Amino acid sequence: MATRRLAERVTPLFLGTMLALLYVFLFAPVIYLVYTSFARDTVWPFPWRPNFKAYMSLIDRRAYQEALWNSLGIGLGTATLSMTLSAMGSIAVLKYRHRWRGLFSIIMISPMFVAELLIGISTLIFNRKVLGLPGNVPSAVIANAVHGMSFGFLIMLAQLVRYDWRLDDAAMVFGANPPRVFWHVTAPNIWPAMLGAFVITFLLAFNNLEISFYNLGAVPTLPSLAWGSLRYGLEAELFALAALVNGVVFLAFVVVYVLMRLGIVRFGYRGI
Amino acid sequence: MPKGREAVPTSRRLFHRPETRFMLLGLPGVMFVVIFLLLPIVSVIIFSFWRTEKYEIYADWNLDNYRTVLFEGTYLIFLLRSIVTAVIVTAACLAYSWPVAYFMAKYGGRYRLLLVLALAAPFFTGAVLRLVALQAIMGPIGVINMALGLIGVPAIEFLMFTKVASGIGIAYLYLPFMVTAIYLSLLNFNFQLLNVAKVNGARPWRAFITVTWPLNWIGTAIGITLVFIPCLAESLTPTFLGGPSGKLYGSVLGLQFDQTGTWALGSAMGVLLFVVCCVVIAAMWLTINLRRSGFTGASD
Amino acid sequence: MANVAVGIYDVTKRFGRTVAVDGANLEIHQGEFFSLLGPSGSGKTTLLRIVAGLEEPDSGRVVIDGGEVTGLPPYVRKVGMVFQDFLLFPHMNVGENILFPLKMQGIAKAERDERLGWITRLLHIDGLEERYPHQLSGGQQQRVALARGLISRPALLLLDEPLANLDRELRKEMEVEVRRYQRELGIPFVYVTHNQEEALTMSDRIAVMRAGHFEQVAPKYDVYSAPATAFVASFVGHANRMRGRLKAANGARAEIDWSGLSLEVPAVAGTRVGDTVDYFVKCEHLSIGPAASPPRFGDNRLEGTLRDVIFKGQVADYIVVLANGTEIVVSEAVGLPRVKTHDAVAVTWAPEAGNSFRAEGA
Numbered sequence: 051m052a053t054r055r056l057a058e059r060v061t062p063l064f065l066g067t068m069l070a071l072l073y074v075f076l077f078a079p080v081i082y083l084v085y086t087s088f089a090r091d092t093v094w095p096f097p098w099r100p101n102f103k104a105y106m107s108l109i110d111r112r113a114y115q116e117a118l119w120n121s122l123g124i125g126l127g128t129a130t131l132s133m134t135l136s137a138m139g140s141i142a143v144l145k146y147r148h149r150w151r152g153l154f155s156i157i158m159i160s161p162m163f164v165a166e167l168l169i170g171i172s173t174l175i176f177n178r179k180v181l182g183l184p185g186n187v188p189s190a191v192i193a194n195a196v197h198g199m200s201f202g203f204l205i206m207l208a209q210l211v212r213y214d215w216r217l218d219d220a221a222m223v224f225g226a227n228p229p230r231v232f233w234h235v236t237a238p239n240i241w242p243a244m245l246g247a248f249v250i251t252f253l254l255a256f257n258n259l260e261i262s263f264y265n266l267g268a269v270p271t272l273p274s275l276a277w278g279s280l281r282y283g284l285e286a287e288l289f290a291l292a293a294l295v296n297g298v299v300f301l302a303f304v305v306v307y308v309l310m311r312l313g314i315v316r317f318g319y320r321g322i
Numbered sequence: 323m324p325k326g327r328e329a330v331p332t333s334r335r336l337f338h339r340p341e342t343r344f345m346l347l348g349l350p351g352v353m354f355v356v357i358f359l360l361l362p363i364v365s366v367i368i369f370s371f372w373r374t375e376k377y378e379i380y381a382d383w384n385l386d387n388y389r390t391v392l393f394e395g396t397y398l399i400f401l402l403r404s405i406v407t408a409v410i411v412t413a414a415c416l417a418y419s420w421p422v423a424y425f426m427a428k429y430g431g432r433y434r435l436l437l438v439l440a441l442a443a444p445f446f447t448g449a450v451l452r453l454v455a456l457q458a459i460m461g462p463i464g465v466i467n468m469a470l471g472l473i474g475v476p477a478i479e480f481l482m483f484t485k486v487a488s489g490i491g492i493a494y495l496y497l498p499f500m501v502t503a504i505y506l507s508l509l510n511f512n513f514q515l516l517n518v519a520k521v522n523g524a525r526p527w528r529a530f531i532t533v534t535w536p537l538n539w540i541g542t543a544i545g546i547t548l549v550f551i552p553c554l555a556e557s558l559t560p561t562f563l564g565g566p567s568g569k570l571y572g573s574v575l576g577l578q579f580d581q582t583g584t585w586a587l588g589s590a591m592g593v594l595l596f597v598v599c600c601v602v603i604a605a606m607w608l609t610i611n612l613r614r615s616g617f618t619g620a621s622d
Numbered sequence: 623m624a625n626v627a628v629g630i631y632d633v634t635k636r637f638g639r640t641v642a643v644d645g646a647n648l649e650i651h652q653g654e655f656f657s658l659l660g661p662s663g664s665g666k667t668t669l670l671r672i673v674a675g676l677e678e679p680d681s682g683r684v685v686i687d688g689g690e691v692t693g694l695p696p697y698v699r700k701v702g703m704v705f706q707d708f709l710l711f712p713h714m715n716v717g718e719n720i721l722f723p724l725k726m727q728g729i730a731k732a733e734r735d736e737r738l739g740w741i742t743r744l745l746h747i748d749g750l751e752e753r754y755p756h757q758l759s760g761g762q763q764q765r766v767a768l769a770r771g772l773i774s775r776p777a778l779l780l781l782d783e784p785l786a787n788l789d790r791e792l793r794k795e796m797e798v799e800v801r802r803y804q805r806e807l808g809i810p811f812v813y814v815t816h817n818q819e820e821a822l823t824m825s826d827r828i829a830v831m832r833a834g835h836f837e838q839v840a841p842k843y844d845v846y847s848a849p850a851t852a853f854v855a856s857f858v859g860h861a862n863r864m865r866g867r868l869k870a871a872n873g874a875r876a877e878i879d880w881s882g883l884s885l886e887v888p889a890v891a892g893t894r895v896g897d898t899v900d901y902f903v904k905c906e907h908l909s910i911g912p913a914a915s916p917p918r919f920g921d922n923r924l925e926g927t928l929r930d931v932i933f934k935g936q937v938a939d940y941i942v943v944l945a946n947g948t949e950i951v952v953s954e955a956v957g958l959p960r961v962k963t964h965d966a967v968a969v970t971w972a973p974e975a976g977n978s979f980r981a982e983g984a
Contacts, residue, residue: 057526065425069437072422072501075494076444079455082465083447086458135351142348146340154348157355163547163603164359164596165555167572171579171592172362179379179585180365196359199351208506220709222696223674223780224770225726228343234722238713250442257448259558264579276450280562284454292451299446303439339678 084296087289104286105294114287117270120187124271125256127191128198132251135195136202137244141236144207145215155207162200169197170264177265185267193265194258198251205250209243253299363596370589377583387590397574397591404571405598407485407560408553411493412500415549416542419500426501427508438505441498453491453562460487488564492556500545507541543606551599571595626685627652627778627810628673633682635668642668643679644834650812655804657813657821657842660831661857666814669831670780673812675699687777697726702771702779702809706786708763710755716766717751723774741769744803761792768800772807779804781813785820797823818858822846830854852979855902862908862950864901865981868893875973881946885922886973890980903976905953910940913966923970924950928961942969 088100108114139158143151161169173193177183221235222228237244255262259273266274276288370387373380391397426437444452459465467478511534519529535542557572564570575595578588628650635643642665650656658666671677673684675696683692691699702723710719717738724734742748745765755763764784771779781800785793801824804811815821821828822842829839830853838850849855856863864885866878876889878899887901910928917923926944933956940952940961952969961967 062425062429065421066429068418069422069425072418072497073440076441076498078459079452079494080444080447082455082459083451086455135354138347139351142344142346146344146347148341148344148348151344151348154352157352161355161359163551163599164363165551165572165599167555167557167575168363168366168592168596168599169359171575171588172366173358174579175369175585175589176358176362176365179369180361192358196355199354203351214707214709216705216707216709217711219676219696220703220705221711221722221726223676223699223701223703224723225697225700225774226722227695227697230726235711253442253445257445259449273448273450276448276454277558280450280454284451288451292447296446300443307436307439 080296083289084293087286087293089286104290108287108290111287113270113275114272114291117272117275118291120266120269121256121271121273123187124190124194124258124262125252127187128194128255129248129252131191131195132198132202132255133244133248135199136206136247137240139199139203140206140210140243144210144213145218155203158203159200161196162204164197166197166258166260169193170261173261174264185265185269187266187269190262190265190269190271191255193261194255195251197258197261198254201254202247202251205247206240206243209246210240213239256295366589366592366596369586370593372586372589374584374586377585379585387587388594390587391590391594397571400569400571400574401594401598404554404556407489407492407556407570408550411489411496411553412546412550414489415493415497415500416546419497419504419545420542423501423504423508426505427511428513434509438502441501444498449495449558450562452494453559456491456494457487457563460490484565485568488560488562488568488570491559491563492553495556495559496549496552499548503541503545503548504538507538507544511538540610543610547603547606550602554598554602555595625651627654627687628812629683629685630669630673631683631685633669633672633679633684635665635672635677635679641834643672645682646834646836648829648836648839650810652810653808655801655811655813655824655826657815657825657828658831659815659818659821659828659845659858662816664831665834666816666831667782670782670812670814673778674701674703674780700727700774700776702774702776704767704771704779704781704784706783708755708767708784710763710766710770712755714754715751716747716753716755716758719755719766720751720769720773722770727774737773741773744806745769760788761796764788764792764796768803772803772809775807776809779809779811781811783815784813785815786817793820800824822858830857832857849902849977852900852902852982855900855977855979860905860951860953861902861976862905864903864950866899866901868895868897868899870895876978878978881948883924883944883946885924886920887976887978888974890978893980898981899978900981901976901978903971905939905951906937907975908950908952908954908969908971910942910952910954910961910967910969912961913968915968917968918970921970921972923968925966925968926950928963928965928967930963940967942967944969 087104088102136158139154142148143155143158148154170193173189173196174185177189178185183189217235217239218231221231226234257273259277262271263274263277270278272288272291276284279285279288369379371383371385373382373384373386426434430437457464461467470476470478515533515537516529519533520526524532555572555575556570557576560568560570561573571591572595575588575591578584578591626649628648630646630648633643633646634641644665646665646669658669660666668677672679673686675691675694678693683690685691686699686701711722714722720741721734721738724737729737738751739748742751745768747762747765747769750758750762750766755766758766767784771781784800785796788796797820800811800813804824813821813824822845825842827840828842828845830837830845832853838845838854840848840850845854845858849858855861864878864880866880866885866887868890869877869879869884871877871889871893874889875886876893876899878885878887878901880901885901887899890897890899893899913925924942924944926942928940929943929949930941932939932941936955937953938956940954942950942952944950950969
């Protein structure tokens with residue numbers, strides 16, 4: 051009996067320690083990166099003498115700014131496209147009990163199981179050699195959106211399985227046409243799922259190297275800039291940019307989390 | 323007659339039908355996948371039977387590319403090396419993810435959402451920079467080895483530009499996917515069932531094997547696939563962390579496109595990679611028995 | 623014809639291979655409380671959804687208030703509806719929920735507020751306007767759903783098993799209230815339910831549905847006491863079924879042999895000696911007494927042993943095992959028959975209290 055009670059105490063402690071170690075493993079590089087962004091020497095940034103040189107020089111380094119704008123463009127374009135398509139797809143599959151909904155779901159999820167490298171080279175071949183298109187931001191957006199859409203679709207499915215689509219029926223009986231049903235009833239209930247899909251696909255595309263790399267030609271993005279400058283050693287400006295991105299996203303998450311805790315926004319449909 | 327009761331044109335009646343709505347909403351996504359994923363893959367398959375010369379591609383059908391990939395030594399070795407790496411890394415991720423996900427789902431309480439969101443935090447930063455930082459921690463002049471040097475312990479050599487280092491790097495990139503997949507599965511798992519099993523005389527490990535594991539196998543299988551496939555195709559990490567002998571299939575495949583311009587050969591390598599991925603997905607699919615998985619989502 | 627609130631003509635709806643509604647014809651009158659009663663899967667909800675426009679019939683026509691609505695989408699039909707599980711919009715408070723139909727119709731704010739005041743007072747939910755659905759009790763949610771259905775003074779209110787998820791006490795209370803609102807407003811109600819007590823309490827007329835068609839459409843008293851088919855006889859009320867072979871027919875009465883017991887039953891038109899006949903008699907139409915009690919001329923009288931008495935409050939069910947081994951149930955006031963368990967008892971009733979039909983599938 052005593053051993054059993056001991057086991058019941060120790061098991062969560064042990065598992066919790068594993069979780070803590072996982073976080074250390076996952077966050078250590080990110081923390082190191084933020085730390086180094088304030089250092090003079092990125093190769094051996096010890097001891098710490100904080101300075102903001104890297105941040106200051108970002109302001110007048112055209113290359114970094116261009117890459118940042120390209121990455122933002124790819125991120126936002128991909129997120130918008132992915133969110134729209136995955137929202138439409140998940141609504142179709144969940145709301146209408148059509149006999150093809152299983153097939154549609156499998157097709158929508160399938161890109162997730164195709165390696166990024168394969169998506170990259172196959173769209174490169176298709177765009178360049180079959181369609182004769184040059185590598186540019188729109189083709190990178192499309193290639194990223196193939197991948198992003200499947201993630202968005204899965205996120206929305208997971209959040210919306212419990213949504214009661216008969217609410218849409220009710221709205222329609224009370225005089226709302228389909229656009230108004232979406233605006234007044236569906237969207238207010240499913241926006242957290244759509245936002246989740248948007249944020250995740252934005253982050254995946256913003257930081258994507260392999261898919262974008264093959265579809266961009268000479269257009270620089272932040273990941274490709276980092277990849278390209280690897281052999282010469284990274285400049286502190288890249289660390290600074292990454293730290294800034296982390297800061298912005300982290301802040302956004304904190305704001306959303308606080309709003310949720312205060313009950314100002316409700317995250318996810320919970321029914322009545 | 324009251325407003326809105328006039329005869330309805332056929333087009334509007336058609337629009338109102340559930341089948342039409344389903345197609346209008348669902349087809350764009352499906353067509354998107356068909357046009358921008360399926361067609362490109364088909365063109366890769368076609369190109370793999372063609373010939374490249376001086377960055378130009380010629381449509382004369384042949385099997386030379388496959389002959390090269392399958393029989394000219396090195397490529398197949400790279401593929402096998404990739405498969406072995408992927409198996410080891412996936413197994414390690416699985417072994418570590420289960421306890422962690424179990425803890426989050428069972429003991430996370432009101433902080434569960436925060437715990438799982440924290441898994442997404444590393445993705446705020448691009449993979450290249452995170453690997454640079456990882457190397458700066460593990461590498462020869464990294465934090466770990468320098469710290470060991472300060473207290474007089476010899477450096478851990480396997481962390482420096484080795485297969486182990488590149489394995490740790492790959493695991494670092496994809497571990498969160500596995501944890502999330504298993505966590506989401508456990509989130510919908512009714513832990514009360516374990517008490518039922520225990521009341522009926524099952525010991526904890528027995529309850530886990532007969533109840534918890536089979537009911538969460540789908541989530542686990544998705545996690546395994548989501549880690550295994552990118553591992554198999556990984557090109558970035560080995561090139562960077564693995565040192566000269568750590569090169570994997572993905573890096574060699576990438577070279578065909580951005581360095582040597584041998585697109586047809588690269589296509590054949592891509593097809594081979596795709597086939598291996600399909601085999602893995604099919605194998606995972608065969609292990610899933612929907613009726614015994616507790617899965618009720620799409621059956622009603 | 624101006625009296626017809628809803629007309630359903632030759633409506634058929636299939637889902638794959640199953641026929642949910644099979645050539646239904648029905649006219650519901652202005653000011654009427656009409657119930658569609660049937661077991662689950664009988665097509666009653668499908669028929670209601672067809673009237674609302676949520677399903678399109680494969681063939682046939684639907685007319686509301688004199689205007690053809692077949693093929694029109696729900697949002698132009700201007701009907702009210704109360705759904706099972708209420709389906710209140712979780713992101714809107716009570717006031718916004720109730721006002722939703724008026725907002726969709728583009729009615730001016732001043733009038734909206736006036737009508738909100740009217741309906742909340744009528745349904746005794748004034749003061750709840752700022753609350754959210756998850757903060758309400760089941761009964762309050764029910765009233766809000768009713769208010770939302772009624773606020774636009776629709777030509778028709780459709781109710782889809784609205785009381786199914788309330789507990790028994792509250793359901794009894796709401797049955798009376800729903801009936802009262804219908805009377806006060808004079809709006810025709812079409813009420814779908816599988817619960818015969820609800821249908822009998824509230825309705826003017828009842829349509830009993832089975833497998834997509836109507837078994838009987840009649841005033842509720844007729845459905846109860848003069849069932850048109852064997853199905854209605856067994857589904858409405860609690861009845862004993864006695865299946866027997868026709869031995870002799872003499873005018874209005876016939877004699878059947880029910881597993882060795884002889885019974886007098888009302889004659890069934892078009893049956894001949896040797897045919898199988900189903901005879902239904904409601905439990906409360908039977909009387910039970912000590913076996914020694916004298917028989918009355920013309921009544922059926924069966925002797926048996928009282929196996930059990932199931933106390934139900936005002937009445938009790940007396941379960942009697944007959945000489946042929948079958949059981950029949952008698953509902954009578956508690957304590958009135960002077961019998962105890964294991965007593966020899968006699969069950970008597972007038973043959974006309976029951977209804978006989980040619981047996982189905984025999």
